[in-house]
Amino acid sequence: MSSDARSVLVVGGGTAGNGLAVLLRKAGIDVDLVEIRPDWNVSGSGITTQGNALRVLREIGVWEEAEKHGFGFDTLGLTAPDGTVLHVQPDHRTGGPDFPAVVGMQRADLQRILTEAVRGSGARVRLGTTVQSLEQDGTGVDVGFSDGTTGRYDLVVAADGLHSATRALIGISERPEPVGMGIWRVSAPRPQSVERTDLTYGGPCYIAGYTPTGQNTLYAYLVEPKRDRASLDPDTHADEMRRLAEGYGGAWNEIRESITDPKKVNYTWFTRHLVEGSWHRGRVVLVGDAAHSCPPTLAQGAAMSLEDALVLAELLAAHDVWDDDLLTAYYERRVPRVRMVVDGSVQICQWQLDGVRDADVPGLIGRTMTALTELP
Numbered sequence: 531m532s533s534d535a536r537s538v539l540v541v542g543g544g545t546a547g548n549g550l551a552v553l554l555r556k557a558g559i560d561v562d563l564v565e566i567r568p569d570w571n572v573s574g575s576g577i578t579t580q581g582n583a584l585r586v587l588r589e590i591g592v593w594e595e596a597e598k599h600g601f602g603f604d605t606l607g608l609t610a611p612d613g614t615v616l617h618v619q620p621d622h623r624t625g626g627p628d629f630p631a632v633v634g635m636q637r638a639d640l641q642r643i644l645t646e647a648v649r650g651s652g653a654r655v656r657l658g659t660t661v662q663s664l665e666q667d668g669t670g671v672d673v674g675f676s677d678g679t680t681g682r683y684d685l686v687v688a689a690d691g692l693h694s695a696t697r698a699l700i701g702i703s704e705r706p707e708p709v710g711m712g713i714w715r716v717s718a719p720r721p722q723s724v725e726r727t728d729l730t731y732g733g734p735c736y737i738a739g740y741t742p743t744g745q746n747t748l749y750a751y752l753v754e755p756k757r758d759r760a761s762l763d764p765d766t767h768a769d770e771m772r773r774l775a776e777g778y779g780g781a782w783n784e785i786r787e788s789i790t791d792p793k794k795v796n797y798t799w800f801t802r803h804l805v806e807g808s809w810h811r812g813r814v815v816l817v818g819d820a821a822h823s824c825p826p827t828l829a830q831g832a833a834m835s836l837e838d839a840l841v842l843a844e845l846l847a848a849h850d851v852w853d854d855d856l857l858t859a860y861y862e863r864r865v866p867r868v869r870m871v872v873d874g875s876v877q878i879c880q881w882q883l884d885g886v887r888d889a890d891v892p893g894l895i896g897r898t899m900t901a902l903t904e905l906p
Contacts (some may be wrong), residue, residue, distance in 0.1 A: 536560065536852070539683040540653075541661050541696050542600075543570050545832050546818025548644035548837035552590045555651035557847035562683070563648060564675065566690070568658035570645055575717040575796060576749025577637045578727070578741050578826070580900050581625025583833035584633060586840045591642050591793060593629075601742040603726040610812045611733035613780020620727075621757060622899035632727065632829075634741040635747070636717065642739045664699050666812040686854055687842070692803065694820035700811040706801035706823055709879050711736060712756040713826075714771045715796045720748040723783040734777035736825075736882045750775075750785050755798045755883075767795035772798030781906035787838070800825035802876050804869060810857040817842060822868050824875035826900060834868050837906040868904060874898045 536559050540547045541563030551563045579587070579600070589595040608617045621631035635783035639669040648655060656675075663674035664686065671686045692706050720742050737753040752774045762770075768789050774788040789795065803823040809816040818835030842860050849856050874894055881889035 536684045537562070537847075538846070539564070539661075539671070539681065539686045541686065541688050542690035542694075543567075543645065543648070543655070543657075544572060544689065544691060544818070544835075545640070545644065546820075546835035546839050548641075548648050548689070549586065549590050549836050550687060550689060550817060550843055551653045552644075552651045553839060553843035554846065556591075556653045557843060559846065561651070561653040562656070562681065563653050564565050564656045564659045564661065566658065566660040566676075568673070570641075570655075570657050572637050572641045575637065575715045575748075575794070576741055576743040577640055577832055578634050578829040578874060579633050579635060579640070580829055580833055580899075581629045581631055582830075582903075582906070583625075583836050585625040586833075586836035590647060591646070594649050595643045596635065596640065597633065599643065599744065600633040601720075601744050601832045602633045603742070604631045605726045608726035609728050609730045609780060610780050611730055611738070613778065613782065616729075622896070622903070624899050624902040627710055628795050630845075632741075634727070634743040636743045636747060636749075637732040639744075647887070654690075661686070661696055661699065664696075665687065666814070669882060670835050671813050683873040684813065685846070688814060688816045689707050689818050689839075690820055692801070692823050694816070697805075697813065697820050701813065702805055702813045702816070704803065704805045706803040708756055708799045709823065709825060709876055710756055710883050711753055711800040711879055712759075713800060714752045714754075714767075714772060714774065715749060715798075716751075716768075716789050716794055716817045717747060717749050718785050720744070720746055723779045724748055724781050728781070731882070732780060734774055738775070738778045739780065740781060742888075748785070750782075750789075753800075759797065764795060765792050769791040771795050777867060782789045787822070799877060802872060804865075804872050808858060809861045810854075810866075812854075813852070815842070815857050815860065822872055824872040824874070827878040828871055828875045828895065830871045830875070830902070833902075834871055837867070838864060841906055845874055847875060864906070867901070870898060870901060
């Protein structure tokens with residue numbers, strides 16, 4: 531059967547789901563995308579997209595637009611808590627010489643670019659809708675939607691994020707687990723001195739950092755031991771982040787003064803998650819955060835999700851038979867690379883939690899990024 535006779539339901543309109551929808555449409559595959567949020571948007575501040583993520587954005591067809599709205603750079607700075615620059619090193623160009631090492635972006639900008647690409651691809655989009663039931667047989671999946679409608683598809687892709695309801699519907703029990711750290715994030719005006727990511731290890735937090743996300747914006751973050759989120763009053767988020775930031779100088783002096791709106795401050799836990807054994811049950815398969823997640827200590831979360839989408843789309847487009855063997859091949863191709871990133875990201879956290887002073891963080895980062903220059 532030719533690929534243009536096939537139909538795929540993508541559940542979730544985040545980075546992985548949007549990217550996959552466009553790639554499948556490029557291959558001539560029929561795509562429906564459902565997204566539970568009526569506004570099809572994401573909350574949050576900024577996102578760090580490294581070269582291997584940018585490489586996938588080029589395949590999707592949105593790299594030039596992303597470059598226009600982001601801030602590219604090729605170095606990483608390490609600073610003391612007072613802002614003194616201790617070291618500046620070249621960052622790894624994991625996407626090859628055609629891309630910067632890193633492009634920082636506002637999450638809303640990347641989402642807008644991807645959603646416009648989905649609309650332009652011809653995929654059918656339904657917002658404020660999600661999956662309520664799945665019934666499979668040997669040739670397809672019957673889907674019941676939250677709005678009372680039904681549909682039948684050759685394949686269903688769960689791209690509905692960290693707490694994927696679709697993952698639960700197919701009986702996969704793995705859930706994200708906290709690693710012991712929490713992170714405060716905020717979008718803020720960019721001081722003119724900030725032209726790269728600078729990281730501080732130490733001071734009142736485990737990590738203090740910022741990344742430029744445009745000519746006039748950046749996102750800043752502070753990592754500390756995780757707190758009981760239920761005890762945090764959202765109205766005090768700006769005050770609390772500003773208090774923590776008092777332990778840092780340099781560009782933080784300007785950044786701190788701009789942290790005034792609690793609605794712009796986000797607090798979450800670092801979690802680890804990796805579905806083992808396979809990422810599918812029958813004709814329902816996971817991509818992105820539904821299958822795996824990790825702390826952002828290697829800044830590879832979005833890249834791993836986009837790579838999932840690319841690999842799955844390539845396999846579906848190249849094979850007439852969509853069966854267990856094909857979906858197992860997708861898992862086996864992805865899991866060693868994803869496991870390397872998940873384990874490395876968690877290891878950096880654990881070294882900090884344990885107070886290991888001689889941890890080879892540069893070596894771990896160097897080995898990982900060198901491996902990620904290879905195509906997924």
